[in-house]
Structures are given as C-alpha cells and as structure tokens.
Amino acid sequence: MRTEVCEKFGIGFPLFAFSHCRDVVAAVTNAGGFGVLGAVAYSPERLEEELRWIDDHVDGRPYGVDVLVPGKIAKEAEAPGDLLSAVPSRHWEFLAGIFERYGVPAPDLDAADGRGAGRQVTKEGATELIDVALNHPIRLIASALGPPPPVMVERARAAGVPVAALVGTVEHARRQVAAGVDLIIAQGSEAGGHTGEISTMVLVPEVVDAVAPLPVLAAGGIASGRQMAAAMALGAQGVWCGSVWLTTEEAETLPAVKAKMLAATSADTVRSRSRTGKPARQLRSSWTEEWDESPDSPGALPMPLQLIVAEGAMGAIGKAAENGNEGGRRLANYFVGQVVGRLDTVKPARQVVYDMVEEFAGTLERLAEIGGE
C-alpha cells in the first residue's frame, strides 16, 4: 500500500494498534501493522520491562508508546502525595455502599492500585514515562489527552521520534498542530475510552482539511476492512484501532469482561465519567449505572481523582468477578467502543490484521466496480 504514513513509519499496512498488552503490540507490528503500547497504567519500572520485552520480540520492526498527559488536570494532582486525601469522604462512602450492596469484598484502599494510576496522569508521572519510552527504539510517541506538553515534544524531537495526538474536535486538532505534533489521530465519539461527541464520519474529513498537509489517522468505530476503507475514503491515511484487540487471544482482558464483550451489541456501551473523571466510552454495567443514574450518586470527580476512586475499586471488582462473585460480574466493565457489537470471536491479533487486510482489499475492489468503466 502506498500512503505517506506507510512510508514514514516503514509499514506495509497503515493499521495502528493501541493496546495495553505487549503481546498485541508485538503481534501487530510483526504482522505488518504498527503496535502502540498504552503506558498509562504502568510504573516507569514496569514500562521499562514491557518495552525491553517488545524490543526482544519485534526484530527491529516499528512500534510506539502512548502516554496520557491530561491538559487540564485537577489542581490536587500537582502534588501527587495529596491525591488520596483530596477525594471527598462521600465518594468513598458511596463506593463502600456499592461494595456492600453487590456483595463484593472491599479492597484495602490505602494499598489500592488506583493510587499508582492517579500518579501517572500527573505531569511528573507522565514525564518519567516519556523518558523511559524514549530510551527505546520507538518510532512514535502519542499523547492520548490534550496537547502534549512542551517537554514531550522537545525530548521526542531530540530523539527523532514523531509525536502523535488524539483529537475529538477541529479546535483540538489546531491546538495540537500549534504544539508541534507530527501526526493527528481524529477520534470519533463511537470510540472506546476518552472520546468527544462528534462521530468519526463527520470528524475525520474536517480534521483532515484543517491540519493538511499533516497526515491524519482515523479512530473510532473501526474494526474491519470495510471500516478501514471508509476511514481512508474520508481522507485518513491510516487507522488507529483499540477495541478490536480486547477480545484477541493475546489480550489480558479479564475473562469475565471478555465474555461480556463477546456477548455485547453495539448498543451496550456508554460514555461515562465514572472511571476516570472524563467522559470515556465503556461497557454499560452496574458500575456505570450506579455512578451515572443512581439518585444517591455523588457524581464523578474530576480527573485524576475519579481514576483513584475507580481503579482501585475496579481491581477488586475484577478479582471478585473472576472468583465467580455475581455482584462483581455485574459491576465489571472496561473501556470499549461501539464496535464491540461485532467482536464475536476470539482470534489471534495477527489474524485480526490479516482479516482486515483482506477485507480492505476486497472493499477497494468492490468500490472500483461500483465506479466502473
């Protein structure tokens, strides 16, 4: 295939795979795509370990890293030590009530995983991750939320690594260009995780036109070759997919959540602030219903405070679900886009790439016939 993005990143097929799982990253890179490791949940030490493993498994083929550097973070986050104490007591009480009502063993909140996750989205935490990443032969560093901070752009430039950023509006895209980003990922409302309100069909062409000649990848609603061809018809030079890897063989998705995803329809997701404090699309579950719809809910806190409340809790909920706890199964969820409706079988990540390549080629042939001579 011939797109500027293929040439720039040395890949045969402009499919970028966002995953928190190193096995998926390596499998996609080795299959001719471009794996991108989502680093937000990792400590610097853990990230170092993951990237070393990837280096050992991709034989010099290109891959990247994604860090989450929120543009607007809650004031409390400036002093990471104060994060836990900045969570109001009624939020802890509401959380304790959820554990009680659903019969899920409550976690030890002082040792909660969430504390670490909250830390990575502070400026200091994110900078540590950027330094670790740039010490590896990565070919892309991406910022999942808001314009990358100058320190990220400077260090990436010095290392010769292109910077990418996700955007949900044309206005965001213009700010990213001003911040020095090299590659824009236009992510529609149907995407999993943090997402805006404008759909991929509408967003991609307007971002493409606004940032030209910078290349744009399309994200949101893309899990098949037809959808990839559609994205490229809209003007994208490639696609960025996240959800489709969550039900692959390699994915570390909790079995209880994987089962929900395989059974879900495209109507079973919701954009909710209940896991991170910012609107993020995820499986609808008792967790989102409690926080978003219960009359007793105190409402979600801003990022990263809600992340601290939620991530420790979701760890305990996931554990309970795996132990067959019914309440845990009802509460468990994960970030995923509307394409979850088409994720019906467990396949190796490599096979997902091959299937997309094949359907993409078939779609271009079909379109050529429609245009016909």
Add this chain to the structure above:
Amino acid sequence: MRTEVCEKFGIGFPLFAFSHCRDVVAAVTNAGGFGVLGAVAYSPERLEEELRWIDDHVDGRPYGVDVLVPGKIAKEAEAPGDLLSAVPSRHWEFLAGIFERYGVPAPDLDAADGRGAGRQVTKEGATELIDVALNHPIRLIASALGPPPPVMVERARAAGVPVAALVGTVEHARRQVAAGVDLIIAQGSEAGGHTGEISTMVLVPEVVDAVAPLPVLAAGGIASGRQMAAAMALGAQGVWCGSVWLTTEEAETLPAVKAKMLAATSADTVRSRSRTGKPARQLRSSWTEEWDESPDSPGALPMPLQLIVAEGAMGAIGKAAENGNEGGRRLANYFVGQVVGRLDTVKPARQVVYDMVEEFAGTLERLAEIGGE
C-alpha cells in the same frame, strides 16, 4: 454508476435527498439523484398540492415521499380531538414562561400550528397522507419512525411502490424486514432529526450484514462525496441525506436558522426530546437549553404531545426571529445533523449533487491509487 439501487430506482447516482421542500426534491431528482418529500408537516390537501407541483416539474423522473408513522404513539393520540387537552398545564405554563423571559410574543395556542403537526403522527392522520401519496407516480414511500403499519405496506404493494424505513439499530432493521420493507435506511447517531445512539460507521456494516440481500442506504454524517464513498465502503448501496439541503438556495429554512447553520460547528448540535418527544438531533439553542437543562423544566412530553407544545411555539419563535426579536433568535433552531459544521455556503441543490458526484469520483480514484498495483 452500477448499484442495485441505481437500477431499481432508475437513477444515475444513488443519492437520496430528504427534504420538506418541493423545490429541493425536484432539483435533486432532475440532477440525477432521488428526491424524497418529507410529508409530516403537511395536511392531506397541502401534500396533494406539493406532489402535483413536483409531478409538473420532474418530467417523469423518480421521486418519493416520507411519512412519519410512530410505532409507539402516546395513548392520547388515538383520539386526535383530545390531543390538546392531554398536555399538562405545567407544560403550557413553562412554555408561557419561556415566551415571557425571552420577550417573544406568545402565540394563540388554540390556533397553534402544532395541533396539525400532532395530528399527522396519529394513525389516522398518517393513513390519509399515505393515500394521497400513492395517488401520485411516486417510486418510494418511506416510514421515518418504527416499522410501517400493515396498511402502509399493503397499499404500497398494491400500487407497486417499494417501501423504505429508517433504522437506528440492527434489531429495528430485523423488525422492518419482518414488516415487509424493501429498502433499509441505516441512520447513525450523527444524523439530524430522530436518531439513535449508534454511529453511522458502526451501524451501517452491521445492518448491511443483518438484512442482506436487501439493499441498505446509509444516513447520518453524509454531506460530501468523501462521506458518500465511505458509506459505500461500509456496504451501503447509496446514501440518504437530509441536513445538506437545509442551507441550499431552494430550502425554506428560516433565514435566522439558516444563518445559525452556516455559522455552526459540528459541536453545535444536541440530541434532544424538546421538539417532538423523541430524541432528535437539532441545533443547540436556548430552546433546547431551557427544556433540557433548566431546573424549572417539566421535561419533554412523549410524542406527539411534545410536538404539539413545541411546533406551535416554534412557529411563533420563528416569526419573532424574522422580525428581529433577539429572544426569538436565541430560541430558534431546527433539526440538523453534525455535518452542519461543513455547511458554510449557500448553493443551489443541483450544485450540491454535482459537487458530491465529483468528489465521490475523485475519492474512488484516490482509493484506487492507495490500493495501487
């Protein structure tokens, strides 16, 4: 172009134009597309007049009619005479408060236009419109909400007119097939008017696969040749566009609302129940803010009661806006999709078709080069 839909409907370009304006319908049909007149706002007499005008202006070229036959209508609607009295007094009071706060002259509610609009969405009202439509040489009759009633399918069959229906989920699509529909319009969440939550990118391929071999048109987020090519990459055999005609020269859109549309970005719409009682995407305005966000709002009524409250009011608001009333301008809005962000210039409807044809062809060429030998 060669698609089954082109052959079946005798058109050169599978672009279906939904409009309440007969001039747009005729212009698109005459330019090689397929115009569809939205008949919900019309009395049977007015519809008869509009269709006679179209017949006189399309020289036998194909066009269609769209009626709104809600599947679930409020019980009160069974007896049209009781419609006005079924609206609770606090809704009339909230409405009167809006007129007062915004300094808009209140309409005479007994003579309000809304009474008529409410009537068309009762079973009896819709059946009258169907009869009028089938007395003209229409080539398509469409049902905008819910499965068409058996009477519509029967009469259309007897007249040899294919029946189309809009759907927002795969489940709706299956029900439409069971009801005997010949053509499915898969409409994504980004569309203007009554719309679901699943985006076009996700919805179209799943509906295409679910109803095969029935042909599918894509709707929602489509106002350019790139978007049309994307829709066809997803498996649609053509597209159904509504918003793009609202800013054409021919459109009867109120000048104050047209100006808002030309200035709007893709972030300036909202899915709101405030105009019809069912979630419908429209321009965000003081009207939607009052009903959806004001602490004093009694909330929207079910269809068709909210339609009765809103349509009479919107008539008065529009009139005030045209008279330069500032409150009227702030309240005025209309149904439109997220593509409103790209509607920046006023063009003849014919030119919109030609521009789409040209960009569509260019997009197919670009995709062929990407696939390249």
